[in-house]
Amino acid sequence: MGSIRFKNVDKVFGPSAGGVKVLDDINLEIAEKEFVAIVGPSGCGKTTCLRMVAGFEPPTSGEVSVNGKVVTAPGPDRAVVFQQFALFPWKSVRDNIDLGLRNKNLPKVERDERIAAALRLMNLESHADAFPHQLSGGMQQRVAIARAYVLDPEVLLMDEPFGALDAQTRVVMQEELVRLARVNPRTVLFITHAVEEAVYLADRVAIMTRRPGRIKEVLDIRKVREAENWDRMTRIEDVMDLESFVHLRTQIWKSLREEKGANSV
Amino acid sequence: MKALSENLKSVGGSADMAGRRGWIGLGTVAGLIALWFVLSGTGLVSSARFPSPAEFWVSLTQIATRGYAGGQLWQHALQSLRLVAMGFLVAIATGIPLGLWMGWSRRAEAVINPVFLIIRPIPPLAWIPLAILWLGLGDAAKIMVIWFAAFVPSVINAFSGVRAIDRPMIEAARMLGTPPLRMVVEVIAPAAMPMIFTGLRLSLQAAWTTLVAAELVGALAGIGFVLNMAQQDIYPGMILVGMVTVGVLGWATTRALGAAERRALAWNVAARD
């Protein structure tokens, strides 16, 4: 449960003749419980890929499906964590997390249980009744992740989720996400332009060309990670020092550099 | 349009500077009152034009205790307040939902907008003769015109409020599987609330202006009626009393609205300025 498939997907914005083609013949299969990151230059359409799985944009041609069913609308089975958090400022942390559960018509007892678990998981227990404006960026993003997790979604879609955070907070969040992913794995599609982040977090990394975006190559990180046992390191900087890590990172950089070309956006 | 004094607070200045500004303000008001005494006392401003402080006081006590134009001050004030409240409340109860709907549904906007565009340029006061033709000189005509005046800003601001909502917020709510009614009540309305309140302030202003005008044109009670009578009786002291009362009532209702706004928008720290 929770497989994603892009089949011959094209995306054109604007009128069909003369519009902007952002995606060209995307073919990608993501197995259940696999963590896949997409990296690529600005404007290559990687966020659009995520939005199509989420159901916010339809493909112009081709098919985007989850569990074999074509995606037609957004829903809690494909939870989204946005770059700008998108928390509701008039609701407390607890109520923000609660909304998705209420929409599922779950009984109060179960909702309270799930919220308590999510708050524990994301270290938000002491802030349950605070409002978003009282929290730092990192905490707000934790709330957004908690809000997504509490739905127990098959698919987790993360659109540059740490892009709006400062460097130190970003590192902390990355370590936490890895911890979560090992403990509570599910299918994740993770969009980022930070190569190191992708290599650290993902099982596979798909590299996109510049616009119109195509999948240039897909690297299997997991094989290397398990062979070299990266998980023996608890700190991100130790992992990033490993030769195998550096090798993969450099490989991806080189590939992206080719995409920069003379006139990069 | 906020009070200029509120603008001052937002652009900094330490606590004792604010204190100093308060003193200067007080001094100005005191100075003006002193000037008023002097100008009337020396006859530089004839009392046929502008009442002296003494005349003002006499008129005030008269209407407050013995009454004028058919009632005491509180009765006239209550009458005006009553009409404003009714017109205002009906206007926002009809205007805000319409504005929210037009903001949310592009189809609804496309259908309703042309009619709105035609009606909108007609100033509310221009409806007064028609209202009197249709409903006579009683309360109904006034409420109709007040409703109309307060309706338009509410619709427009609710509409703008919805259109201004951050797209990710709506997408997040959709992603969470929020059904339509809950979407409106728990996401769209709160998100649009800051702009809605701006509209409410404008609506209240429009309501008062329209009420005073309507009562000036044709009424049998109310502050506007007092002003009208005072003008016909050539009674400047009472005219001033009427104007001051209008000001006070306007100020009081605006403050009440402000308090409601602060409570409703307690979460909106970002935009507080």
Next chain:
Amino acid sequence: MGPPLPLRERLVLGGLGLGGFIALWTLLSTTGIVPRSFLPTPFDVMSRFAVLLSTPFAGATLPQHLASSFQRYGSGVLLAAAIGVPLGLMMGWFRVLDDIVTPIFDGLRFIAPIAWVPFAALWFGTGIGGPVLIIFAGAFPPCLINAYRGARFVEPRLIEAARMLGTGNTRMIVEILLPAATPSIVAGLRVSAGLGWQSLVGAELIVAAAGIGFMMVQAQANVATPTVMAGMVAIGLVGMLIDILLRQFEAWLRRRRGLEV
């Protein structure tokens, strides 16, 4: 709320809405559900409008009434701008002036412009001064506030640069604050013009012997409903025209300054 609708769909739906409105109106009137003397058909109103363009009512034709109204309107708004804009700019620069004027302004703000009518009548009778005073009362606040805010919230770096260059007070206001505040001032003028037009209508309903408001009051007294409504149409049209012209001017100004593409 989804993407904007294509133009054709907008036009069709708009036509439906407008058509439906006019149809309903005409229906109510012609079937007599509402007496025709109370609710003339749209056609009645427009034909009366056409007639009034050349036939006098209450002493003058429609264009003549409008011209008369416009005289008072123009004077009131120009006066409001001539006093409000310089005063606002100076208040933005001289803190003391700000401290003195602000309390007065805040106090008077809550008195609806229309409440000045009795004094206007007392002081000016039915002369032009009355409506001008009321229009001034309505048009003045936006001029003042927008000039003030425009001057007050100029980017501090610009002020610092000017002071470093030894700019005196007058030159600061005229050559730095005024240009910087111009977008805000023009926006304020647009609001002013709108409020002034509304105040004019109110004023003329009560204290005029000519003008469009006067015409409507006379029509109402004579139960000449089509004329009342024709007057409303005229007022709406002129008001809309004023707003459109000023918006164009505002947009042109913004383009010139590169603030808008």
